[in-house]
Amino acid sequence: MIPLAHRLAADHDLARNELAELVGAIVRDPALWKPFVQFRTNERHYEQLWRDDHVDIWIISWVDGNDTGFHDHDTSSGAVAVAVGEVVEEQFMLSAAPRRIRHRAGAVFDFDAHHVHRMCQDSRAPAVTIHAYSPPLVRLGAYAVSADGALRRESISYTEELRPVA
Numbered sequence: 001m002i003p004l005a006h007r008l009a010a011d012h013d014l015a016r017n018e019l020a021e022l023v024g025a026i027v028r029d030p031a032l033w034k035p036f037v038q039f040r041t042n043e044r045h046y047e048q049l050w051r052d053d054h055v056d057i058w059i060i061s062w063v064d065g066n067d068t069g070f071h072d073h074d075t076s077s078g079a080v081a082v083a084v085g086e087v088v089e090e091q092f093m094l095s096a097a098p099r100r101i102r103h104r105a106g107a108v109f110d111f112d113a114h115h116v117h118r119m120c121q122d123s124r125a126p127a128v129t130i131h132a133y134s135p136p137l138v139r140l141g142a143y144a145v146s147a148d149g150a151l152r153r154e155s156i157s158y159t160e161e162l163r164p165v166a
Contacts, residue, residue: 013055086104086121
């Protein structure tokens with residue numbers, strides 16, 4: 001885990017804007033995250049950088065084709081900063097195709113606990129993202145649409161890897 005104690009003096013769960021400020025500050029200090037970047041396989045590499053009673057922080061190293069599938073963060077709000085490359089966020093929409101947003105290096109976005117999205121990396125260049133959640137993740141919801149069109153949610157532990165649900 002990275003030495004963030006001096007930056008995380010909060011004695012409360014962080015608001016979305018505080019999460020966005022936090023991931024932005026981490027991205028601007030590569031010494032905090034570069035040692036954890038891993039592009040050794042075709043799999044997405046994720047690692048927890050920090051966890052306390054109010055926030056947890058993750059780094060994800062993305063390569064071509066990595067995909068989380070649609071998911072939510074249960075009771076946690078979050079923020080993501082793109083440190084390297086670019087990732088695509090697809091926001092789940094009931095009455096239309098998913099809203100597709102390309103986030104490039106330097107971008108920061110945040111969301112509340114009700115947000116359902118999918119993150120993927122679709123370019124040949126690798127990407128690195130920093131994620132912060134508050135309160136800390138406990139579980140996530142992974143979504144799939146069955147053959148008959150019904151939406152189903154599978155509750156998974158925050159320690160499990162997100163993948164598209166079949």
